[in-house]
Amino acid sequence: MATRVRPSNKRCAVIGGSGFLGRHLVEKLLDRGYSVSVFDIRQSYELSGVTFHQGDLCDKQALLPAMKDVSLVFHCASPAPASDDRGLFERVNIQGTRTVIQACIEAGVQKLVLTSSASVVFEGTDIKNGREDLPYAKKPIDYYTETKIEQEKLVLEACDKEKGFLTVAIRPHGIFGPRDPQLVPILVDTARRGKMKFIIGDGTNLVDFTFVENVVYGHILAAERLRSDSPICGKPYHITNDEPVRFWDFMSEVLVGLGYAAPRYHLPYTLVYGLALLLWLLALILRPLVSFKPTFTPMRVALAGTHHYYSCDRAKQDLGYKPVVSLKDGIARTVQSYPHLRQGA
């Protein structure tokens, strides 16, 4: 009888390992003695100890070689939230995640850790210290969030102790850090276009921004604690810096750190939200004729003008999580890592 090679506990795969979070995760896994196979639609770097598999996660045959002899899979691939391509989100986040689950089961993978998002409960109105038992958003603010909800449900429902397939979801919020392609670049681009003069609302809304290394740490703790007798099977976990900060203070600190002026003038939230909604509708109606992408989308205005911060008590209790990098140090390291985005560079 052919004996099946039992996958090594230290061999894992990272789907989306070429992306911002994925690459930080890969680097930390290597530090901790794992060998890593990366699956991504693109290869963005080379690293010893990493095997790259390039392909679309919707293609099971392409995924399977990346999962060979692997006991643990991290799934942190997604189209960028800034896209408004509903079909792409549905195909990758929903159909693709079904395919990832099937491939894991077929390949004999024992643990799947999904990168979900704290936004799965956000509907554009205040969330203060939100816990994981908040209901999923009934009216998600965009297609990205809508499909992240379905993705999380699929992964958590696939958890099956009898079959030895265990799953858990990490819900980070506002990830920032070196090599982030979104937060700081969007902010600097907006500042360079002279549009970072205004504070939406009174500027006191608190938000979670999470340094990427804390998010990585939460993923690794979850993976290592995921056993059939642990309470974490099939559950979501918020991972944040546990230091909610005023959205506009965070933006100002990054801007000033990079040599730009902090926003100063206040605009009423409802006015800006209404205008963003109008612009969004206009863009939708005119799409067959002209294509333009407004900076102020309703989703961005909601993120900039409401409270949205989450409790990570459950992660502290079940995973032993505690942020490893403070917000202050995270901001300093981030600002330092973007010399090319400095004012005048």
Ligand SMILES: NC(=O)C1=CN([C@@H]2O[C@H](COP(=O)(O)OP(=O)(O)OC[C@H]3O[C@@H](n4cnc5c(N)ncnc54)[C@H](OP(=O)(O)O)[C@@H]3O)[C@@H](O)[C@H]2O)C=CC1
């Ligand atoms: N950044 C944040 O603030 C937050 C992120 N998250 C979640 O964290 C995860 C990682 O995000 P982040 O690192 O910021 O995102 P990135 O876009 O940097 O990384 C995602 C990676 O997945 C790849 N990818 C996209 N589609 C496919 C596909 N069909 N098959 C294979 N690979 C694919 C991307 O390639 P390409 O770039 O070519 O599309 C990219 O390399 C995502 O699931 C996101 O939803 C959750 C909360 C907050």
Ligand SMILES: CC(C)=CCC[C@@H](C)[C@H]1CC[C@H]2C3=C(CC[C@]12C)[C@@]1(C)CCC(=O)C[C@@H]1CC3
């Ligand atoms: C906490 C969290 C979920 C952060 C998400 C990151 C991005 C959505 C933000 C990064 C830069 C932000 C930004 C704006 C909205 C939210 C971001 C895109 C504005 C467009 C809000 C309105 C402005 O005045 C300009 C801002 C530029 C930066």
